[in-house]
Amino acid sequence: MLLEKILQSYPKPFCKNNRNLPLSLKNFNFIYGGKGLGKTNLILHYYQNITSLKKMYVDLKDARLNSNKDFKDIQSFCQKENIDLLIIDNYDPDFILPKLPNLTLISQIPYEIKNFHYIHIPPLSFQEYKQIHKLTSEDALSHFIKYGNLWEGESYNDYKKAQSLQNFSHNPTDFWILKNLILHLGLKISLHQIYLKIKKERKLSKDIFYEYCALLQKSKMLFWVEKFEHKLSAKKLYFYDFTLKNAFSFERNFHLLFENMVFLELFYNIKEEIFFTDKLDFYLPNSSLGILCMPFIQQQTLEQKLHKIIKEREYCDEFLILTLNQRGKGENLGTPYLMLPFSDFALNITDYIPNS
Numbered sequence: 001m002l003l004e005k006i007l008q009s010y011p012k013p014f015c016k017n018n019r020n021l022p023l024s025l026k027n028f029n030f031i032y033g034g035k036g037l038g039k040t041n042l043i044l045h046y047y048q049n050i051t052s053l054k055k056m057y058v059d060l061k062d063a064r065l066n067s068n069k070d071f072k073d074i075q076s077f078c079q080k081e082n083i084d085l086l087i088i089d090n091y092d093p094d095f096i097l098p099k100l101p102n103l104t105l106i107s108q109i110p111y112e113i114k115n116f117h118y119i120h121i122p123p124l125s126f127q128e129y130k131q132i133h134k135l136t137s138e139d140a141l142s143h144f145i146k147y148g149n150l151w152e153g154e155s156y157n158d159y160k161k162a163q164s165l166q167n168f169s170h171n172p173t174d175f176w177i178l179k180n181l182i183l184h185l186g187l188k189i190s191l192h193q194i195y196l197k198i199k200k201e202r203k204l205s206k207d208i209f210y211e212y213c214a215l216l217q218k219s220k221m222l223f224w225v226e227k228f229e230h231k232l233s234a235k236k237l238y239f240y241d242f243t244l245k246n247a248f249s250f251e252r253n254f255h256l257l258f259e260n261m262v263f264l265e266l267f268y269n270i271k272e273e274i275f276f277t278d279k280l281d282f283y284l285p286n287s288s289l290g291i292l293c294m295p296f297i298q299q300q301t302l303e304q305k306l307h308k309i310i311k312e313r314e315y316c317d318e319f320l321i322l323t324l325n326q327r328g329k330g331e332n333l334g335t336p337y338l339m340l341p342f343s344d345f346a347l348n349i350t351d352y353i354p355n356s
Contacts, residue, residue, distance in 0.1 A: 186256030
């Protein structure tokens with residue numbers, strides 16, 4: 001019987017190394033996050049040493065399975081075999097969940113189910129990336145920039161990223177929307193502007209477009225950053241993997257990639273709102289801190305740029321300038337500034353954000 005074979009083929013963790021994330025699972029868990037973040041490996045590691053549970057693992061995207069046909073007797077089978085825990089990977093809301101004492105669902109999308117404990121799996125921070133790969137800060141940064149911040153790392157090249165996002169999309173229209181969103185990574189733009197732009201290429205329902213974009217945001221695959229004190233203005237668009245644009249375009253804009261890198265470190269490591277302004281890449285009002293992303297910068301150019309920051313000085317106690325490998329400090333028109341390499345900042349972020 002197929003279900004017996006599935007029960008007998010419960011997998012070991014795919015990789016001996018595991019993500020350095022604390023997990024606190026309950027009886028009913030929904031684990032979600034973008035593709036390539038190591039969600040399944042994390043869950044298999046968690047349950048590996050819990051021998052008191054009789055476990056069964058099902059991947060609904062296994063090409064050998066037909067979820068509508070092969071699992072119609074899953075409830076009676078689990079009762080007969082005294083299954084304590086069922087792990088459903090690539091969960092689909094059409095799948096009818098059996099009544100069991102423990103269920104753990106894994107998906108890129110956090111579908112709403114009552115009484116489930118939701119846990120979002122974030123992308124790798126630079127600190128975690130360095131620890132996993134056991135590299136020097138310099139080598140870790142080089143690899144981080146080249147391969148991105150996903151668990152699957154170097155094996156997950158640009159082509160595979162594009163393919164996985166195509167598989168994630170339920171239909172060609174969704175994939176087309178996602179691709180066009182990614183091509184606007186780091187830009188100041190509104191959803192309405194993107195919609196008007198891409199609907200010129202083909203017919204597109206406004207409802208479908210906005211619903212799919214809301215789903216991506218709910219899944220924490222994309223993020224919108226507001227302009228400070230201008231809630232209705234165009235926003236900056238960032239993604240959970242800062243290298244995603246490289247999978248869809250031969251054009252390279254390192255400054256925007258660097259901005260996205262910095263945003264993710266801020267978003268997942270500090271507990272305060274993040275904005276941008278006309279002159280600042282990021283502004284943290286609780287810390288009165290203005291941040292400039294300047295991977296390659298000369299002192300003269302820095303001073304010229306700081307001179308142009310006028311309005312923001314009223315609510316900035318300090319400027320933080322993030323670079324690739326330069327450091328220094330000074331004062332410009334009475335406002336102190338600190339210049340740091342990204343690696344120093346990312347490895348010790350709470351030291352540099354006053355109220356984080």
